[in-house]
Amino acid sequence: MATTHEIKVERREDEGKGASRRLRRAGKIPAIVYGGDLNPVNIQLDHEPVWLASQNEWFYSSILDLSLGGDIQKVLLRDMQRHPYKQLIMHLDFQRVSEGETLRTAVPLHFIGEDKSPAGKAAEVVVTHELNEVVVECLPKDLPEHIEVDLSDLELGTTVHLSDLKLPSGVEIPELRLGKEHDVAVVVARHGRVEAEETAEDEDSGDVPASKVGKEDEK
Structure with a gap:
């Protein structure tokens, strides 16, 4: 059986490089969730708990529960951009998972x-x-x-x-x-x-x- 892990996220309203830099300075990670029957949504996550989660193997291979104000979407991590030398996650891409689709x-x-x-x-x-x-x-x-x-x-x-x-x-x-x-x-x-x-x-x-x-x- 697949094991799921909950990751709390928030909707991200501002876009662009300047907005992303401000988010990172505030300890947030800009991200996007896409796929399924829904439109892509820009989101943001707290850096510290995600960084800790990223030290575990399951973060990359397991189904994750993205929790947006109690609304749960099941996703897989599809891409992670890291800073070239700092312990900093720059951006994340998540793909929605449909229970009936392989x-x-x-x-x-x-x-x-x-x-x-x-x-x-x-x-x-x-x-x-x-x-x-x-x-x-x-x-x-x-x-x-x-x-x-x-x-x-x-x-x-x-x-x-x-x-x-x-x-x-x-x-x-x-x-x-x-x-x-x-x-x-x-x-x-x-x-x-x-x-x-x-x-x-x-x-x-x-x-x-x-x-x-x-x-x-x-x-």
């Missing part, structure tokens, strides 16, 4: 049991997490805050693919509908010496390991 969003993966697995106990084995989240489709009521990946039986030479994930009822991974080539690796357990040799070869050739592509951009 939604698509990224859900974090939680890896459990790795330290107890044959691969995790072996000093010479390197366990690589190729993905930290996965895009799913489901009804709002079925949206999980995370998906557990049990690695208790992981052994050397084992690869856990998307199709191996145990999904909650009503949850699907749309990527798997595109064919076997989209059944990508989630976790790989290989011998440390092999990993080191492949890395050295890639450095010599100037190539970047496939598992590393895009990872630097995410940092």
Whole structure:
């Protein structure tokens, strides 16, 4: 079952960069909520409680209850703009969620049991997490805050693919509908010496390991 979290908001009447700067100086975050059968609405939120909420994983992957004077709208966070160096949220975008409509969003993966697995106990084995989240489709009521990946039986030479994930009822991974080539690796357990040799070869050739592509951009 999806877990919801209430976030208090206020309607925002003033628009423009000047109005947004005044809001930020007053400890508020300018934001917008859109989607569904309603028009987009400009809103504002208190920065401190939202900043604290943003330190939690659920803020990015769970359905949120936006409370505007007691009127509750269910939404997902779709975009967050941060200050380049200050601990300051500059703007938020929320998308309304309809209970009867399938939604698509990224859900974090939680890896459990790795330290107890044959691969995790072996000093010479390197366990690589190729993905930290996965895009799913489901009804709002079925949206999980995370998906557990049990690695208790992981052994050397084992690869856990998307199709191996145990999904909650009503949850699907749309990527798997595109064919076997989209059944990508989630976790790989290989011998440390092999990993080191492949890395050295890639450095010599100037190539970047496939598992590393895009990872630097995410940092």
